Every structure is written in C-alpha cells, then in structure tokens.
Amino acid sequence: NHPDLTVRLKMQGVCDLLQSNIDYYDWVGFYMAHDTEPTLHLWSQAGKPTDHDVIPFGKGICGQVAVSNKNFVVDDVHAQDNYIACSIHVKSEVVIPLFKNGKNIGQIDIDSNTAKAFSQEDEQFLEWINEQVAMIL
Ligand code: SME
Structure with a gap:
C-alpha cells in the first residue's frame, strides 16, 4: 500500500499549499484506504503532526466517511460521539471522500x-482538489 514517492510528494505539496494559504485550514491531510484491509493510512499532512497514522473504517469522522462515501462537515467536533481528537485546539473539521x-x-x-469554519464553498473547492489529485493516482 505504499504510494509512489512522486505521488506522495505532490500530495504533500497540496497539503502544504492549502494549509499555508488558507488561514482557517490549520491541519490538512490525505488519508488513503489500504488495498486489502479496511483501514485508512495517512499519506501526507501539513500542520501539527498527528499520532493517528492509521484509522480503521468506521472510526472517527474519517472512518465514517470511508464507509458513507459522503462529505462530512463538523461544525463542532465536541458535539460528535464518534470522533478522534488529534489536537485540543481543533473546533471544526471537514472530510471529503476522494473517488477514482x-x-x-x-x-x-x-x-x-x-468553530464552524467550513462552508459549502469549501466543500466544492475540496471536491475539486480531490478530482485533481485523483488524476495523478
Ligand atoms: N479527527 C479525525 C481524525 C484525524 S485528525 O483530525 C488528524 C477523525 O475523527 O476521524
């Protein structure tokens, strides 16, 4: 399940670009599904390093999106029961599935x-980003 180094570097570039240019994007990462096991793996990230390199399908916001295939916008992470905290500072989150x-x-x-940082414009923008990334995968 190891991506090509060039692919990983390009995805790293996308994370860095988004995280450094959009002030309310405090942490940006790509979690990718394992080929054979129901787990997500962190391929690239920008922002404070996280301990959560591997997330089982169904667990947390990310794991839920792995099975729902739907965008998940969380206005208030503290109101979520099935949530994996990476930083005490995080107040809202968005996860957008990447389709190939x-x-x-x-x-x-x-x-x-x-709090409540993400709008429909963010969703549309991030769907577009994922479409661009899908083309190099
Ligand atoms: N909050 C995510 C886990 C990943 S960290 O945000 C980097 C979740 O609940 O799935």
Missing part, C-alpha cells in the same frame, strides 16, 4: 481551530 473511477479510495481531512 467511482470508487472511494481515500479522503482529504481538514481541521480548523475556528
């Missing part, structure tokens, strides 16, 4: 230290 040939193969995950 119609299959949900991973996701982009953004954390914000601002």
Whole structure:
C-alpha cells in the first residue's frame, strides 16, 4: 500500500499549499484506504503532526466517511460521539471522500481551530482538489 514517492510528494505539496494559504485550514491531510484491509493510512499532512497514522473504517469522522462515501462537515467536533481528537485546539473539521473511477479510495481531512469554519464553498473547492489529485493516482 505504499504510494509512489512522486505521488506522495505532490500530495504533500497540496497539503502544504492549502494549509499555508488558507488561514482557517490549520491541519490538512490525505488519508488513503489500504488495498486489502479496511483501514485508512495517512499519506501526507501539513500542520501539527498527528499520532493517528492509521484509522480503521468506521472510526472517527474519517472512518465514517470511508464507509458513507459522503462529505462530512463538523461544525463542532465536541458535539460528535464518534470522533478522534488529534489536537485540543481543533473546533471544526471537514472530510471529503476522494473517488477514482467511482470508487472511494481515500479522503482529504481538514481541521480548523475556528468553530464552524467550513462552508459549502469549501466543500466544492475540496471536491475539486480531490478530482485533481485523483488524476495523478
Ligand atoms: N479527527 C479525525 C481524525 C484525524 S485528525 O483530525 C488528524 C477523525 O475523527 O476521524
């Protein structure tokens, strides 16, 4: 399940670009599904390092999106029962599935230290980002 180094570097570039240019994007990462096991693996990230490199399907916001295939916008992370905290500063989160040939193969995950940070424009923008990334996968 190890991506090509060039692919990983490009995805790292996307994370860095988003995290450094959009002030309320405090943490940006791509979690990608394992080929054979129901787990998500952190391929690249920008922001404070996280301990959660591997997330089982169904666990946390990310794990739920792995099975729902739907965008998940969380206005207040503290109101979520099935949530994995990476930083005490995080207040809201958005996870957008990444599709390749119609299959949900991973996701982009953004954390914000601002409450209710993510709008429909963010969702549309991040869907577009994922479409661009899917083309190099
Ligand atoms: N909060 C996520 C876990 C990943 S960290 O935000 C980097 C979740 O609940 O799935």
